[in-house]
Amino acid sequence: MRDVAVIGVGMPKWGELWDKSLRDVFVEAALLALADTKVDKLDNMLIGCMSGGLFVGQEHIGAIMADYLGQRHLAAGRVESACASGGLAFRCAIAEVASGMSDVVLAGGVEKMTDVSGDGATYALAAAADQEYEVFNGATFPGLYALMARAHMEKYGTTRDQLAHVAVKNHHNGTKNPNAQYPFEVTLDQVKNSVMIADPLRILDCSPITDGAAAVIVCPMEMAKDLTEKPLVKVTGLGQATDAIALHSRQDITTIEATTVAAKEAFAMAGKGPKDIDFAEVHDCFTIAEIVVTESLGFFEPGKGGPAVEAGETARGGRIPINLSGGLKSKGHPVGATGIAQIYEIVKQLRGDAGERQIENAKVGLAQNMGGSGASTLVHILEVA
Amino acid sequence: MRDVAVIGVGMPKWGELWDKSLRDVFVEAALLALADTKVDKLDNMLIGCMSGGLFVGQEHIGAIMADYLGQRHLAAGRVESACASGGLAFRCAIAEVASGMSDVVLAGGVEKMTDVSGDGATYALAAAADQEYEVFNGATFPGLYALMARAHMEKYGTTRDQLAHVAVKNHHNGTKNPNAQYPFEVTLDQVKNSVMIADPLRILDCSPITDGAAAVIVCPMEMAKDLTEKPLVKVTGLGQATDAIALHSRQDITTIEATTVAAKEAFAMAGKGPKDIDFAEVHDCFTIAEIVVTESLGFFEPGKGGPAVEAGETARGGRIPINLSGGLKSKGHPVGATGIAQIYEIVKQLRGDAGERQIENAKVGLAQNMGGSGASTLVHILEVA
Numbered sequence: 175m176r177d178v179a180v181i182g183v184g185m186p187k188w189g190e191l192w193d194k195s196l197r198d199v200f201v202e203a204a205l206l207a208l209a210d211t212k213v214d215k216l217d218n219m220l221i222g223c224m225s226g227g228l229f230v231g232q233e234h235i236g237a238i239m240a241d242y243l244g245q246r247h248l249a250a251g252r253v254e255s256a257c258a259s260g261g262l263a264f265r266c267a268i269a270e271v272a273s274g275m276s277d278v279v280l281a282g283g284v285e286k287m288t289d290v291s292g293d294g295a296t297y298a299l300a301a302a303a304d305q306e307y308e309v310f311n312g313a314t315f316p317g318l319y320a321l322m323a324r325a326h327m328e329k330y331g332t333t334r335d336q337l338a339h340v341a342v343k344n345h346h347n348g349t350k351n352p353n354a355q356y357p358f359e360v361t362l363d364q365v366k367n368s369v370m371i372a373d374p375l376r377i378l379d380c381s382p383i384t385d386g387a388a389a390v391i392v393c394p395m396e397m398a399k400d401l402t403e404k405p406l407v408k409v410t411g412l413g414q415a416t417d418a419i420a421l422h423s424r425q426d427i428t429t430i431e432a433t434t435v436a437a438k439e440a441f442a443m444a445g446k447g448p449k450d451i452d453f454a455e456v457h458d459c460f461t462i463a464e465i466v467v468t469e470s471l472g473f474f475e476p477g478k479g480g481p482a483v484e485a486g487e488t489a490r491g492g493r494i495p496i497n498l499s500g501g502l503k504s505k506g507h508p509v510g511a512t513g514i515a516q517i518y519e520i521v522k523q524l525r526g527d528a529g530e531r532q533i534e535n536a537k538v539g540l541a542q543n544m545g546g547s548g549a550s551t552l553v554h555i556l557e558v559a
Numbered sequence: 560m561r562d563v564a565v566i567g568v569g570m571p572k573w574g575e576l577w578d579k580s581l582r583d584v585f586v587e588a589a590l591l592a593l594a595d596t597k598v599d600k601l602d603n604m605l606i607g608c609m610s611g612g613l614f615v616g617q618e619h620i621g622a623i624m625a626d627y628l629g630q631r632h633l634a635a636g637r638v639e640s641a642c643a644s645g646g647l648a649f650r651c652a653i654a655e656v657a658s659g660m661s662d663v664v665l666a667g668g669v670e671k672m673t674d675v676s677g678d679g680a681t682y683a684l685a686a687a688a689d690q691e692y693e694v695f696n697g698a699t700f701p702g703l704y705a706l707m708a709r710a711h712m713e714k715y716g717t718t719r720d721q722l723a724h725v726a727v728k729n730h731h732n733g734t735k736n737p738n739a740q741y742p743f744e745v746t747l748d749q750v751k752n753s754v755m756i757a758d759p760l761r762i763l764d765c766s767p768i769t770d771g772a773a774a775v776i777v778c779p780m781e782m783a784k785d786l787t788e789k790p791l792v793k794v795t796g797l798g799q800a801t802d803a804i805a806l807h808s809r810q811d812i813t814t815i816e817a818t819t820v821a822a823k824e825a826f827a828m829a830g831k832g833p834k835d836i837d838f839a840e841v842h843d844c845f846t847i848a849e850i851v852v853t854e855s856l857g858f859f860e861p862g863k864g865g866p867a868v869e870a871g872e873t874a875r876g877g878r879i880p881i882n883l884s885g886g887l888k889s890k891g892h893p894v895g896a897t898g899i900a901q902i903y904e905i906v907k908q909l910r911g912d913a914g915e916r917q918i919e920n921a922k923v924g925l926a927q928n929m930g931g932s933g934a935s936t937l938v939h940i941l942e943v944a
Contacts, residue, residue, distance in 0.1 A: 227686050231613075233610050234688070234804060251650075251935070268660075275650075275797065298612065416633055550635070
């Protein structure tokens, strides 16, 4: 396969964007990514979007976005793996380039979640779980992650405080992110006393409902120097896996097997292990998710993810900073866009271009993006070229 | 890029499958495709599905299907380009294999359309048009294709009889397809006197609402001989393009530019032209669509598609047989599955394994799959290896 570089990234401010429609939100991100390169014409475009149908009644996302981006005749499609749709778009774009089928490919992600009324967003998101065996019986995502949290607390002694520390850390990181939906600090007490959603998870343990998009542009490494003036970033590891979609069919709900399998694949391809990763963006859709995922990725032993966040090992300046962007928790979680926004943050850090969020010696970054209650995961490793 | 072979194909009977859910329909097709090879474990799976969300409230299609197919941890995702979702799944699977990222990949397509009530299917399908500028103002797909038909009739003198000939031919072909939803003959008079849907299109000008799935398995050509005992089929041409999603933004609604662009790309890659194609499966969602598409592909000059079908040039035994499978018209149109079912038919013909439908000297076949009113198209050329 051809080596693949990321030559452009774009992400506008996320939030409740009531003055913009799905197409506006996406096109803004795509134009920012194009402006970050010397490219004006794309060869292909793949867009992660979880449910254009249920959120805004619009499918055929590839064609509509190519149209509104002003790229007439552009080959364009949409991919979906629930909240891992962005990660899947990045992988499919890499395959287009690595195969030689396309040269310059935009991988984007978008979701417009605030236009539905009543429990519309909860219904749409639940379509990422098993509709027939989980949702029909009343399960929603806070409930599913609450089950995982309870099991993790029982098995490993993970504490309510440790969960809260994830939110406190990520909101602190988010204060340095001008694109974050909720760039404010929260305290341990605020998290622990916020309104109960699904015991033990409270509202400040949950990522928000968000409108937003992000876009990155990839091309063959040998073309990259001619297409951007920015420092080059190379994709060195890819991994993808699924697991039983329903929580009741998993072998162990205190770990995310799909993440472990995908990470092993990505590490093997990159010739690296968890200790070689300088920083990571992981899928903290709920506070418990970040704790479980940092264990499943091999950053910490099973049961040690909670103590690690409490001890500041995953904070800025800690052993392995996690979610310097603010994570889904503070930055927001427009589900289809999240995986691409992770790549955005990693590229910014590797370029030394992350502004107030910049850490020192960012040479190897990892992105972990997952769908549903962990039934699908994509892991990508990126390095300074 | 690595050369790619199709080593297995599977397609069960299509229809109103009220005794099966989305997952049952897909898994049946995938198991048939696996049984057509010597493979029991896949490396990746990409599934075309237009709107699991609007039709059955289920997204996260890749993970759920990997789970129910019994392939634990399989990398799996879903792709969407409206009614061209199957074609896009085939392309993405080819990219996985051609790049070397995966070896054995299943490309599938599925849709369960009959579980919605009232105008649910019409609403879901309309999500393939421009929701804000077309659908909001009352447009549905029969109406959009009726506009194209009227314009084509005005500009080229295409007749009501010529439209009907498409339906008559495809239903005749469908009588030889045991998997077709409506494998019965229709007469010219029946088509012309059937109930009016959107003038000039009558119900027998329209493809039906269908539950169904299809699956094909691809791998690198150099591995193909070891993985199947069937005659080898090679993918020699790929093309993909989009156009303005809304009909009112097109330069000319009597042609499908996305198809013309995608076809040129596929022909160039295969080193072939329209005259080198022995037979084709094209996207006859409405009778007018087949006429326009056969022109846009370059099989006939603009305005000559109608006379060609009337003269039998696209019939079995004609100059270039179109839709030997029965097409969307007789076989059915489970939107996400259609593009893969086209590949199924082409592989069957190239192998000499199409039963009663088999034509002589089938060496080069072309599949054209499009989304919406033609805003996206995928073209694939397959040949006997």
